[in-house]
Amino acid sequence: MPVQWSPAHCGGAWVISGYDEVAGALRDPRFSVRRAARWINSGLGEHADKPAHTAAQRRFKRIFSRSLLFLDGRAHRRLRSILHLGFKPAALEHQRDAIAALAGQLIADILADDDARQGYDFVTRFARPLPALVIATLMGLPERVPDAFIGWAADLAGFIGSPTPDAAQTVAAQAALEALCDYFEEVLRQPQDLPPHCLLADIVQARQRDALTQVEVLAQCSTLLFAGYETTRNLLGNGLLALLRHPAQWTALKSQPQALRGAVREMLRYDSPVQYTGRRLLADITLDGQPLRRGDLAILHIGQANHDARRFSDPARFDIARDQGMHLSFGQGAHVCLGAALTQMEAEIAFTALMQAMPTLALSTEAPSWQPAGAYRALQRLPLVFQE
Numbered sequence: 001m002p003v004q005w006s007p008a009h010c011g012g013a014w015v016i017s018g019y020d021e022v023a024g025a026l027r028d029p030r031f032s033v034r035r036a037a038r039w040i041n042s043g044l045g046e047h048a049d050k051p052a053h054t055a056a057q058r059r060f061k062r063i064f065s066r067s068l069l070f071l072d073g074r075a076h077r078r079l080r081s082i083l084h085l086g087f088k089p090a091a092l093e094h095q096r097d098a099i100a101a102l103a104g105q106l107i108a109d110i111l112a113d114d115d116a117r118q119g120y121d122f123v124t125r126f127a128r129p130l131p132a133l134v135i136a137t138l139m140g141l142p143e144r145v146p147d148a149f150i151g152w153a154a155d156l157a158g159f160i161g162s163p164t165p166d167a168a169q170t171v172a173a174q175a176a177l178e179a180l181c182d183y184f185e186e187v188l189r190q191p192q193d194l195p196p197h198c199l200l201a202d203i204v205q206a207r208q209r210d211a212l213t214q215v216e217v218l219a220q221c222s223t224l225l226f227a228g229y230e231t232t233r234n235l236l237g238n239g240l241l242a243l244l245r246h247p248a249q250w251t252a253l254k255s256q257p258q259a260l261r262g263a264v265r266e267m268l269r270y271d272s273p274v275q276y277t278g279r280r281l282l283a284d285i286t287l288d289g290q291p292l293r294r295g296d297l298a299i300l301h302i303g304q305a306n307h308d309a310r311r312f313s314d315p316a317r318f319d320i321a322r323d324q325g326m327h328l329s330f331g332q333g334a335h336v337c338l339g340a341a342l343t344q345m346e347a348e349i350a351f352t353a354l355m356q357a358m359p360t361l362a363l364s365t366e367a368p369s370w371q372p373a374g375a376y377r378a379l380q381r382l383p384l385v386f387q388e
């Protein structure tokens with residue numbers, strides 16, 4: 001069923017899972033992205049707006065809902081036009097060597113570690129740290145992201161990624177966002193220390209000409225750091241798992257590096273890092289014969305749309321040579337992923353480096369483990385070994 005009602009998402013939502021239906025909804029302005037404050041209130045449940053919590057909750061809602069991810073129309077276009085400068089092809093190309101160096105260093109650290117040479121967890125040693133370091137570099141953070149960042153990102157992902165966030169997840173996300181904002185406020189106190197061409201410098205300049213408010217600055221900084229990390233790590237982990245579960249394709253790729261671009265596209269389709277996103281209906285509409293009402297929540301299920309047999313033949317088959325057009329993993333329309341080119345470049349650099357330096361990688365007998373199902377399709381652990 002391409003469109004059906006599910007009571008399991010945030011107290012009830014339309015789950016849209018057909019390829020054409022999801023693509024259409026992503027491009028349709030009647031499907032609004034403005035849903036942050038209600039989302040937080042539903043997560044807090046009976047704790048919402050209790051006097052003891054209101055100041056912190058108000059700040060959480062204000063910052064969270066000023067992310068470009070949760071704004072429509074002009075407000076969204078204004079913020080996107082500021083952020084997109086740092087994602088232009090020339091700006092990304094400028095970072096290519098730096099990203100290759102970061103990937104190379106992580107691999108060298110693993111190979112220099114006698115324990116890791118017996119086997120290692122890919123998620124901890126590579127899939128998590130690489131995207132965190134890359135987005136930090138692109139943003140121009142003077143030092144590496146603080147160690148606590150991975151914990152903050154996990155707490156935000158626990159809230160954003162849960163179909164029905166509970167009060168504990170919501171409060172943890174609130175604390176994580178507060179910590180991220182404190183961190184950025186500290187960094188932005190010394191704008192002269194930022195490198196000249198970086199995302200934070202673009203944001204600081206826009207702030208100086210009053211193109212965005214301080215709350216908007218904090219919301220976009222947190223969004224970038226989080227969005228750059230939480231998604232790419234899943235592409236690296238899920239993608240490598242798919243390759244190693246299909247050893248003939250892993251072997252073929254090692255001898256045909258030119259096939260890597262298509263392979264990354266198939267990894268994104270086959271096991272989509274972001275499984276779904278949400279929208280709130282601004283008007284009554286009928287979709288696939290179903291009556292969707294103004295105010296209803298819609299879950300646009302990207303992961304299922306990418307497995308729609310009407311669009312991709314034999315969709316459960318992983319095939320790096322598949323040539324059937326674009327998946328929906330980066331969304332579409334006004335909110336299409338700003339980091340798509342970055343993440344594809346990062347994945348190509350990472351898989352090239354892994355194939356060259358670790359050609360005998362294989363799955364360990366210890367099974368991979370997954371985080372609880374939700375918006376993010378995320379491995380907890382991916383144990384690997386080197387084959388003799």
Ligand code: HEM
Pocket residue numbers: 033068069070080135223224225227228229231232235272273274277278328329330331332334335336337338339340342343
């Ligand atoms: C595998 C990696 C990635 C995936 C699967 C992914 C997926 C997505 C999706 C599905 C959306 C649209 C959400 C919606 O319409 O509600 C989105 C938006 C966005 N992504 Fe990504 N993303 C990835 C990597 C990145 C990276 C590396 C960055 C860099 C910071 C990034 C930054 C953003 C931003 C800023 C938006 C909001 C765009 C807007 O609202 O106009 N993403 N991403």
